[in-house]
Amino acid sequence: MTVTSLGVPRRLLDLTLDGEPVRAPEGTTLLDACRAAGKDLPALCHVDARTPASACRLCVVEVAGSRALVAACSREAEPGMDVRTDTERTRHSRRIVLELLASSVDLSTTPGIAEWIEEYGARPDRFGTDAARLEREPIIDNGLLVREDGKCLRCGQCVRACGGQGQHTFALSVSGRGFGSRVGVEYDAPLTDSACVFCGDCVDVCPTGALSVRSEFDLRTAGTWDEPAQAVTTTVCGHCGVGCELTLHVQDNEIVKVTSPPDSPVAHGNLCIKGRFGHQYIQNRD
Numbered sequence: 001m002t003v004t005s006l007g008v009p010r011r012l013l014d015l016t017l018d019g020e021p022v023r024a025p026e027g028t029t030l031l032d033a034c035r036a037a038g039k040d041l042p043a044l045c046h047v048d049a050r051t052p053a054s055a056c057r058l059c060v061v062e063v064a065g066s067r068a069l070v071a072a073c074s075r076e077a078e079p080g081m082d083v084r085t086d087t088e089r090t091r092h093s094r095r096i097v098l099e100l101l102a103s104s105v106d107l108s109t110t111p112g113i114a115e116w117i118e119e120y121g122a123r124p125d126r127f128g129t130d131a132a133r134l135e136r137e138p139i140i141d142n143g144l145l146v147r148e149d150g151k152c153l154r155c156g157q158c159v160r161a162c163g164g165q166g167q168h169t170f171a172l173s174v175s176g177r178g179f180g181s182r183v184g185v186e187y188d189a190p191l192t193d194s195a196c197v198f199c200g201d202c203v204d205v206c207p208t209g210a211l212s213v214r215s216e217f218d219l220r221t222a223g224t225w226d227e228p229a230q231a232v233t234t235t236v237c238g239h240c241g242v243g244c245e246l247t248l249h250v251q252d253n254e255i256v257k258v259t260s261p262p263d264s265p266v267a268h269g270n271l272c273i274k275g276r277f278g279h280q281y282i283q284n285r286d
């Protein structure tokens, strides 16, 4: 028998979004309240069903009575709140954030970034050609995962997924400061010599593609990664009896990536190495 948890009932709070009255369940973030009301705020470091990182500051909104702009991804809705999501101040702040990020980090594999740059009129090139950039070669030291530090925002979502909010392996940490900082493993060792268990959970939460599975990296490098043409199929992992939900991303009849729904009541978006990478036998017809 399948048991579906309905959770604890939550009271509804009354607040206003851009002058419109809305109701949101207690504990809802302003970002989720906005989304429920059909307002799609830009949010880069936010990952559904994960603790907010509040690192990119792209989702900022104005809250009446608050001196500073507020990160909508982490601020919970309160009764009587008066929230403005699209003012001159929020647009100005988002434009500056986009310009600083896009001038210093490779955002070429970040979903939605080109649309936000256009929407907010950001000009990352205005800092000139000698603007400081994170220029780092991809680290390919194993057959499953690739790390591209030049694409990293330092949001820390991967560190938390590898640590106390998911895998409890604690292989990743952020070291250094400013442009010298990086996400890495102990003693900057190859991933194969670290505590990493190759679950790939860090890849799933990375908002920019700084961490990717090798199959995606190789196809992107060859110029043949074609996400719109990929079929997406949900199934259940057959490697053990836990029953983790899998989402298979299939291109040209080959599984090119495996993810897991973050709202899955079984795995909560986390997988092990077998569920994530142990699918080659499906392709083997011999």
Ligand code: SF4
Residues within 6 Å of the ligand: 145, 161, 162, 167, 169, 170, 171, 172, 195, 196, 197, 198, 199, 200, 201, 202, 203
């Ligand atoms: S693959 Fe898993 S264990 Fe390895 S660094 Fe990523 S989250 Fe940590």
Ligand code: SF4
Residues within 6 Å of the ligand: 151, 152, 153, 154, 155, 156, 157, 158, 159, 183, 205, 206, 207, 208, 209, 210, 211
């Ligand atoms: S590798 Fe990805 S998830 Fe980790 S800090 Fe960088 S951008 Fe964030």
Ligand code: FES
Residues within 6 Å of the ligand: 042, 043, 044, 045, 046, 053, 054, 055, 056, 057, 058, 059, 060, 071, 072, 073, 074
């Ligand atoms: S999405 Fe809110 S701070 Fe990044």
